[in-house]
Each structure stands twice: as C-alpha cells, then as structure tokens.
Amino acid sequence: MLLKRFFIEISYDGTDFHGWQIQPNAITVQSCLDKALSTFFRQEVITVGCGRTDTGVHATQFFAHFDLKETPEFKSEAAVTGINALLPFSIAVKNVFEVDLGANSRFDAVSRTYKYYIHFNKDPFKVNRSWLYKWSLLDLPKMNEAAATLMEYTDFSCFSKSKTQTFTNNCKLMHAKFEETDGGLVFTIKADRFLRNMVRAIVGTLIMVGKGDIGIDEVRKIVESKSRSNAGQSVPACGLYLINIAYPSTEEAEI
The missing domain is CATH 3.30.70.660 (Pseudouridine synthase I, catalytic domain, C-terminal subdomain)
Structure with missing residues (x-):
C-alpha cells in the first residue's frame, strides 16, 4: 500500500506536559497529537518529532512527520482546523503539508x-x-x-x-x-x-x-x-x- 508522508507544524505550552515524547502513565505532547491525528484521519498515526523537549519546556515552533496509509483528499486549512478542534488549548497546529517520503523532521533539520x-x-x-x-x-x-x-x-x-x-x-x-x-x-x-x-x-x-x-x-x-x-x-x-x-x-x- 502506497504511503504518503506529511509534516505538521505545531506550538505548545509545555506546563502541563511531561515533555514531547510518549511515556508510560504520563501525558505528553506527542501522545495528545497522535491521538488527535488518528481520530481525524481515521487510522493509527504515529508521529516522529524534530527533537524532544523536557517536562515544562515550551515550543513556539515544533515539527513532526507522520505517514498515512490511506490518504483522503483534504485541504491544509481544513486539516488544521479539524485537528486543532481535537487538541487541548495548550497545543496548536499551524500547518500540515505533504513532503517526500524520505523527508525526516528530525534528521533533516540543520x-x-x-x-x-x-x-x-x-x-x-x-x-x-x-x-x-x-x-x-x-x-x-x-x-x-x-x-x-x-x-x-x-x-x-x-x-x-x-x-x-x-x-x-x-x-x-x-x-x-x-x-x-x-x-x-x-x-x-x-x-x-x-x-x-x-x-x-x-x-x-x-x-x-x-x-x-x-x-x-x-x-x-x-x-x-x-x-x-x-x-x-x-x-x-x-x-x-x-x-x-x-x-x-x-x-x-x-x-
């Protein structure tokens, strides 16, 4: 099945999160974002972040990438609105856009x-x-x-x-x-x-x-x-x- 890769740009207030990366028995930015993306796209979505911030650290710009197996037609603006509606106020999606399948939010950053x-x-x-x-x-x-x-x-x-x-x-x-x-x-x-x-x-x-x-x-x-x-x-x-x-x-x- 053909995969498509997307970048998502977000910002977040890290006060109430145990950092970016998913951890057992803890609320993290990644866990909230993956849940919202999975709901919106109606398939399991696992993001890969451009890095990881610790508990309480904020981000005004953060990128992650994710792959979709079945890609419904959608406009970036509509995706931003729909995903934001599924996220807490402390996380905001700014943009979602398709990239080459080999693009990597972490390793491509300069x-x-x-x-x-x-x-x-x-x-x-x-x-x-x-x-x-x-x-x-x-x-x-x-x-x-x-x-x-x-x-x-x-x-x-x-x-x-x-x-x-x-x-x-x-x-x-x-x-x-x-x-x-x-x-x-x-x-x-x-x-x-x-x-x-x-x-x-x-x-x-x-x-x-x-x-x-x-x-x-x-x-x-x-x-x-x-x-x-x-x-x-x-x-x-x-x-x-x-x-x-x-x-x-x-x-x-x-x-």
Whole structure:
C-alpha cells in the first residue's frame, strides 16, 4: 500500500506536559497529537518529532512527520482546523503539508534555536512562562563573554544529562548571547543539535559567571572536563522555549 508522508507544524505550552515524547502513565505532547491525528484521519498515526523537549519546556515552533496509509483528499486549512478542534488549548497546529517520503523532521533539520527567559520582579503573568531570578545582580557583559567562549568548543558532555542514548556529545554552536528585555533577560542559543538538558545547564553555568561565583577560565575548565558534575545547576524548565527549526528548504527565522 502506497504511503504518503506529511509534516505538521505545531506550538505548545509545555506546563502541563511531561515533555514531547510518549511515556508510560504520563501525558505528553506527542501522545495528545497522535491521538488527535488518528481520530481525524481515521487510522493509527504515529508521529516522529524534530527533537524532544523536557517536562515544562515550551515550543513556539515544533515539527513532526507522520505517514498515512490511506490518504483522503483534504485541504491544509481544513486539516488544521479539524485537528486543532481535537487538541487541548495548550497545543496548536499551524500547518500540515505533504513532503517526500524520505523527508525526516528530525534528521533533516540543520539548526535549532532556543530562547530562555528570566525576569527579576514577581509577575503573575509570567508564572510558568519565565524564571523569576531574585538574588544578586548579574554582570551581563561577563555572561556574554563566557557565552562567546562556548563557541570555541564542540564537545558539550559537561552540559548533558547522564545516561542518554546519544552516539556523540558534539554540537556545532552558531549563536549564544544574553540580551536585556523589559524587566529581565533573554538568552538565545542556536546549534545544529542539542543534548538533553544542555540549554538549561548552560544558562545555569552562565548565571554563576554573572553572580561572580566563577570566571571565564573556570568555564573553559568545566567544558574541557566533560563532567556534568562540574557545571552549574539546571535552571527551571518554565523559561525555556524552542523557537525555530530550520530545514534546507525553508528560510530561517532571524535571531
């Protein structure tokens, strides 16, 4: 039977989910999406995501691909409307489109971009959307100087969650910088791939630099040690957003 492959673009608020990937006895973004797709297309649908986000992490852009055995005629706009009606408000479908059968949402991606948001004053409208940092002042230039040194490395074992099923801990960083926002900071980081927990561990380590707990030389030693125990604590998931997945055939969003 002839299969057809489709890409689906979604966004989601990760607050109430145990991450993207299906897990036993847990509500995940993938489990909700697969159920909605299976209902809409009236056949079992199993998605393959462009990556996986942890519990509480958000995504303003996320792609997955899936195959259909029997493909009814449908318009993308109608599919978006119908699938969205079957999903919780915390997940939104933006687009559904056919691709070549060999296209892969995960392995075809050439870069991924994350943002991490920090705010300094209590704000009820930023609960579960940003990390409230309420301790000592942060030295922004020093943090960016330390972030720039990360661009010199490729092995980021020191920022990776232990016991992950990866063949390599090498990543190609393309951008890493903090910027001031209204009442806080936002850290933007872009790479060809990321390790489990990598962004949150990097932010936690750079916060240590901003507080004056460690210097630039210590950051280099942490990376070169390849030991997770030497890096800073992971910052809370609520401030992390996957914002862009770039493919060779698509235009990348500006950082």
